[in-house]
Amino acid sequence: MGHIKELKKLPPEREKVETVKILRQLSKTSQSLGELKGIAKTIPNQAMLVNAVVLQEAKDSSEIENIITTQDELYKALASQNKPLSQVKEVINYRKAIFTGFELIKQQGFLRVKDLETIQKTIIENNAGIRAISGTVLKNDKTGEIVYTPPQEKNKILDLLSNFLEHFNINQTDLHPLINLAILHYQFESIHPFYDGNGRTGRILNILYLIINDLLDIPILYLSSYINENKSDYYKFLNQVNKTDKWEDYILYMLKAVEETANYTIRKINKITNQLETTIEKVKEEAPKIYRKELIELLFEQPYSKIEFVVEKLKVERKAASRYLKRLENIGVLKSEKIGRENLYLNSELIEILKH
């Protein structure tokens, strides 16, 4: 394994993280993010937007699983009382974890180690917590080569985590929070405090950090789709910081990711709100008797609706709810699909928007 470089505590040297190139990119990124924050505010039903975008992120983030830890087997053994997790279950858990984190931030405005554990546990569904047994290394999944060895002793991990949280909760430097976002993400991934789920937990922390710093009000900016599309650079630049302490490429990468994702999310929000308007008009015209704004908004909170959702949201009887959904199917707004014993109603236009 050779000599293992120790992970340094935060903050890194300022000249390394605040170069001219970084500052130039920063102003573009801030502008896009500011625009996204503004547009999100104008949307009447924020739950609708958050649900739709979070679902997409949950799927994307769960797909970034290129690096396999050698502790995967141990981890699986620890989890073995549970049934094996299906892909779908993981995505649902991830979404739950985002909301759990968002609630924590709204309630207390900061995170503690046990909150990190709560978020990770929600994703992974096991109680292993912070790594206590050594042996976790990051490997290139294609070549099997060890690319990085995170700290091994639990005390060391806790010490680095507390340094991480000090900087996460309160900006200790006068670096721009978006530069800090990149630094903190690197640091969390390099501490790699858990046997598994570090990538996904770290990507949830990114969004929470934006909210803590008032760069966004609601959790709607997710980098996983960008990272998926530029995955080898993500690993390469994380690795470059590990090995050489050169931050510029990595920070530029993260700033670019935030900029492009903000722009992409703005376009997506516009598409969703346009489609919502179109649907409202269509229902008003073709099924005026059942038209209610909340009903149509509900169809945009998740791609699938069912009777229970309508009952809960509109406070109507099951019979009425069922009639609404059937009527919406008649006029071509929804498509029903029998899954097991349940009837689900699919908003295929929304799915199309979310897919692209």
Ligand SMILES: Nc1ncnc2c1ncn2[C@@H]1O[C@H](COP(=O)(O)OP(=O)(O)O)[C@@H](O)[C@H]1O
């Ligand atoms: N060289 C590296 N240095 C630090 N972190 C890395 C490096 N390479 C990959 N990572 C991080 O490790 C994550 C994978 O760890 P893992 O615990 O399996 O998370 P998950 O199961 O959520 O994918 C990657 O998504 C990435 O964020």
Ligand SMILES: [Mg+2]
């Ligand atoms: Mg993993």
